[in-house]
Amino acid sequence: MYKLLGNPKTRAGRVLWMLEELGAEYEVNPCNPHDPAVAAINPTGKIPALIDGDTVIFDSIAMLLHLGDKHQKLTYPVGSAERAKMMSVIFFATDAIEQPLWTVAKHSFVYPEDVRALEAVRPAARHEFGKAMEALDKMLGDQEFIMGDEFTTADIVLGHLGGWAKGSGFGADDGRIGAYMSRVRSRPAWKAVLKAAAGKT
Ligand SMILES: N[C@@H](CCC(=O)N[C@@H](CS)C(=O)NCC(=O)O)C(=O)O
Structure with a gap:
């Protein structure tokens, strides 16, 4: 289960879009930037932040690429x-x-x-x-x-x-x-x- 922190009206929206396209299971904390929940895991306090197991990812584009690679959908093989x-x-x-x-x-x-x-x-x-x-x-x-x-x-x-x-x-x-x-x-x-x-x- 992925956990996404970020108000959907921000760049978090593009990550939610990807999660929906993938049919992945996730939960969302729709917090705003610098909320204590995000400040605790992202040194910049910015949103979105994605928690995948023990890994925290800070940048929305990194999240999209990670999710695509992991699910092997909406992307192409690394190196192609x-x-x-x-x-x-x-x-x-x-x-x-x-x-x-x-x-x-x-x-x-x-x-x-x-x-x-x-x-x-x-x-x-x-x-x-x-x-x-x-x-x-x-x-x-x-x-x-x-x-x-x-x-x-x-x-x-x-x-x-x-x-x-x-x-x-x-x-x-x-x-x-x-x-x-x-x-x-x-x-x-x-x-x-x-x-x-x-x-x-
Ligand atoms: N490149 C980052 C940018 C993150 C970012 O700037 N997020 C905005 C909301 S969309 C934010 O948290 N802004 C608060 C601030 O800049 O202090 C990403 O794509 O995730």
């Missing part, structure tokens, strides 16, 4: 060309798409108020996000999923970021990218996460 390509997409997503979203979030509600500079960072974040969407559109082309015909971990990362973008007013809902986001975000596993999260509020 497909696995390398999928990781390229995932790291592109967290570098080029997530960072501008995270920058705006940090300047909106994470940093202490006296160091926030939201209006100063917003134009660069929007510029960076726009460039990332251009690149994503090229990567995606007319494929159903980012790796082709198969839904993989990379689609969970991208689909989760699509929701984050929409929720923070960046948008990723036009054209091929918009259709792709609707496709992946309509999967039953993600709907189950949303339903469970809504039930907790």
